[in-house]
Amino acid sequence: MSSVPVSWYLLLAAALFAIGTIGALTRRNGISIFLSIELMLNAANLTLVAYARQLDDRTGQLIVFFVMAVAAAEAAVGLALFIAVFRQRHTIDVNRMNLMRW
Amino acid sequence: MSPELIAILAKYAVMFAVLINVAPIMNWVERRACAYIQDRPGPNRVGPLGLFQPVADALKFMFKEDVTPSAADKPLYLMAPALALLPAFTTFVVIPFGPDITVAGRAVRLMVADVDTGVLVFLALSSLSVYSLVMAGYASNNKFSLLGSIRASAQLISYELALTIAVLAVIIPVGSFNLADVVAYQRAHVWNFLPQIIGFLVFLIASFAETNRLPFDLPEAESELVAGFHTEYGSMRFALFFQAEYTNMAALSALGVTLYFGGWSLPWIEFPHNLLGGVLGLLTLLAKIGICMAVFVWIRWTFPRFRYDQLMRLGWKVLLPLAILNLILVAAMTLAGWL
């Protein structure tokens, strides 16, 4: 029933991914970076499903489940880390976390 | 406008009509039941037996001054009540309310969206209700409301988990997410609430939590947080929250009834596959929902409020294990062929 060619979905996914990357690279706030990363993950999921649709092979969708699970785990641990960092330095501004600087 | 579309719209119109009236009716029922439980007469001034009390309330909401906190985050503040209605009015689509009937020569299934992943859609949409609470709490820039919204989100997330697992337990013997199949299964076998009594109890308690009904209404507990997340909301906006609350309750009880009490079907009665049958099905369903709502109200005015840590412990350390236990039992029984 989908008359829309799959490549449109892929282009959309690519655009989302690009936007997510820009967000991840430019934002100073830890949480925003995290959100951008979730966005990028989501774009990846969209590509997977699009190709699943085009190649008529459900594996793409299966992989999306795993991606979601990993994203959940990552978000949980990441946010926990942010809380720990916040406790110590009262900020989650990424620029000010440069303890590893030479 | 293809015929299917017309059918869908027609069915949705019926559903909408029902849902819109839930709030006023419940308003009255709630007040009377509470009064009855507390041994006082309840609303009887406005119309016979206070039947017009809801109308009075509605009018009250309309004419109340619409107060918006100055430092509130305007867009979020306004969007929160609207968003509250989203899960309420959309989750009903997946619930069947009658046998397949043939109207004007066409076979029509009496459910708004005959979707394979019915239950999942219901759960997904209901999980969105969290956002309205959070938005409301955050936007009104008020310490109590923020605290209320944080508590609300924590509570909803925890109990949503238990609810999902309980619902999954029901799906296992049926083998499909489509609620019509669940009802069909129950017509063939005994109603689900008997074999899965544990699952039913978990579902019931979790649904209380999902709708912030009294035992779990810590988020808008009057004594502590004034009105929780919707403290700053005035007239009509509060009405929307009020409406959303009751509609949510109705939806959840509809799901409960469909899953555990055979939905629109009566045990030994076979409805005719025509318009009459449809109406009878709908009436049966509404009756069951009514009973369920009564239980909600009854529970509300009998149990004291949970303290937050007790709430959390109940959610994580009691309900969740029970739900998983139930899931395992049902799976075992299905494999053994009893169910």
Next chain:
Amino acid sequence: MLDLLWLIPILPLAGAAINGLLGRRFPKSLVTAVGVGAPLASLVLALGCLWEYAQGSFPNDAFERTLYAWTAGDLSIPVGFLLDRLSSVMLFVVTFVGFWIHVYSVGYMGHEEGYRRYFSYLNLFMSAMLLLILGNNFLVMFVGWEGVGLCSYLLIGFYYDQPVPPAAGKKAFIVNRIGDFAFLVGLFALFAKFGTLTYGQIFPRIAAQPGLVLGEYVPGFTLAAFVALCFFVGAMGKSAQIPLYVWLPDAMAGPTPVSALIHAATMVTAGVYMVVRSNVLYQLAPGVSMFVAVIGATTAIFAATIALAQTDIKKVLAYSTVSQLGYMFLAAGLGAYSAALFHVVTHAFFKALLFLGSGSVIHAMGGEQDMRKMGGLGKHLPQTSKLFWIGCLAIAGIPPLSGFFSKDEILHAAAADHHWVLYLVGWITAVLTAFYMFRAHYMTFAGRFRGTHDQEHHLHESPPSMTLPLWVLAVGAAVAGVVGVPKLLSFGLISNWFHHWLEPVIAQPQGLEAGEHSIGVGLEVGLVLLAVAAGVGGLFLARSVYGGDRGFARELTWAQRFPFLHRLLENKYYVDEIYDALIVRPLAALSRFLWKVVDTFVIDGAVKAGAFLTELTGDVGRFSTTGNVRNYALYFFLGVILLFWWIAFA
């Protein structure tokens, strides 16, 4: 007795070791006992061996004993000792003169502070020299050759606290090394051909089949010629001939007995011994022999002219040694090897006598060596002046002393081969020799005393320990001539015993006609008279210029008349300055260049460049680590893009 032949070089070596290593705690008398005892013992042992050798008859007149063969793989070098006609003569000269010089040294070095060290070095020298002449193959000779060079370096530089002696020692050693290098090349060539260096195995084979060594070895040289030339260059270095003689005059910086022993009697004659030892090669290489003769003649006259203008008494004797060595090589070059060796023997006696004489004069003058500050010492040192006079007579070739016979022998050889040019050069040198020797005698012993007052009042005759050796050497100088008296002068009594003694050593290679041919009796008598005239002429000429108490007055007038010539002679033809300019300075410049430019700039530069490069990359790299998470994320992303592009499109 002969079985103990190998002990002769070992005894002085032991003496040197004892004095050198353990002598620190010995009292002076014990040091002297060891120092003089060792050479005495080896002298006695040598005389015994000679006596036994003279009596007995040995296969091809040689007593050979191999002690030990040093083998490395297929190379085996026998360490053996050989006593034959040639080495017996050298053995006698070295041990006899050596011992008496040791006795003289006791007195001369008595009050020097390096006494113990001096004697251990001198003993070491004696053992090295004995090893050189007693060795039965070229390698043992070479060990002795280097040992002698080392000891001459040590002894010249004996007064190491003063600036001049160490430099002189170094100069001697380096110049000798140049000669030794050529000697080694010759040895290699010989070894490459014959696979062994033992005399007994090489010379008889060459004599039997001269063809072996006449093949073309190096373009322009047969093997014989090449080896002979290399050996001669070695000899030039050691025996101070024309190009490599510059070290000998400077060697006078050492103590006088050292000059007497090393730079007059023994070491410098090693070159002659080596040439005479390998006479077979020279006979098969006529060109090289003529070259040797010419070099000998030129060195003789050249050194004699320099000696004329020297004011330091030891310098005069040094140049006279160079000149006499020139005579010896002249004889060797002409094939008169026995005459050359005879001159070695006689020269050893009278030159040692003259040096020790000058030693006692210097001793008396408290270290003063400049003749212009001496004069009139005859009255104060009667014995030394009389013995010095005998030495002068001997060297001038006044009959009946030994000098006359050996020098006449050489001139006779030149005349016999009709090399009248060489004969004329030899004759003129004889006149010059007589002149400068008597000049030296008159300036030191005749006329008024020109020294300072306190020098005058403590002038004294040398103690007996110094005059006794003088007397013995004087007798030697006088008598030594008897050994080689030619038939004519001995009225047919003994026909040149010395020549017959050396007969077996001079090989007659196949196909070469017999030795020198004789000349008419009348010519011979004429030549003898001419030789005597040269000696006496020189004497009277010197007396006329320097006799009486005129001292240097007459010489100064001669000097004004020929100022350029006088300054030239006085400055030794500026040879040292030329060498310095031509060789030493460029070499120094080259080494400085190598040090400054190549080493510091090129090599160190390369290393420094490496270090700089690493530091540079470190600096550049440093900026990429900003410690900012977002930068790292950016780099990561850019990497991803690159990778993606590469995969997708490249």
Next chain:
Amino acid sequence: METVIFALFAALALVSAIVVVTHKSPVYSTLALVLTLFSTAVLYVLLGAPFVGALQILVYAGAIVVLFLFVIMLLNIQKEEEAHAGFGAQTWTAILGAAIFLGMMGLIFWRSGSPAAAPLTPESVALKPLAAQLFTTYLLPFEIVGLLLLVAVIGATVAARKPGEELGHIGEHEYVSGEEPRTDPLKSGSDPHQPSVAEPAYSSQREAS
């Protein structure tokens, strides 16, 4: 009809994505993210993967993003002064890089053309084959993901623990139990210039037990 839905939700997704990236207040970006997720869920349904779509809303939008909101409120993150760290080199390179990336992807998709996809059949959308595949060929990854989530839970609790818990008491002197040293910035008043946050419920529970 169906292209209309696609266009609508694609545009919605793009706009909300941009809002997520550019908006100053983290709450707004989070809610924009919810919107993006919702619109992509719809696109999944369009692509014949209703199960994934529902799951996306249930898991992603329903739980993970709520967690984000939860943390944002917990840490009371203020609105940033300006969204971007200024248009420094970092930002421009990022944007340029993203543009190039987009260009490349576009080139690839454009070049690979768009073959017509097979029409969606009810059984191609059904869940049963999907579930079968999940629990047979992909059973191992399924188990591993389970383990991963367990580890993540443990990690999160350990990382976010209040300082001074089991790590031995902190501070100079012994504290009478209950009189907790107020080192936790989340507690009110400990950080003057940082407005305090109402005490979160779970910490009070900790005190009680």
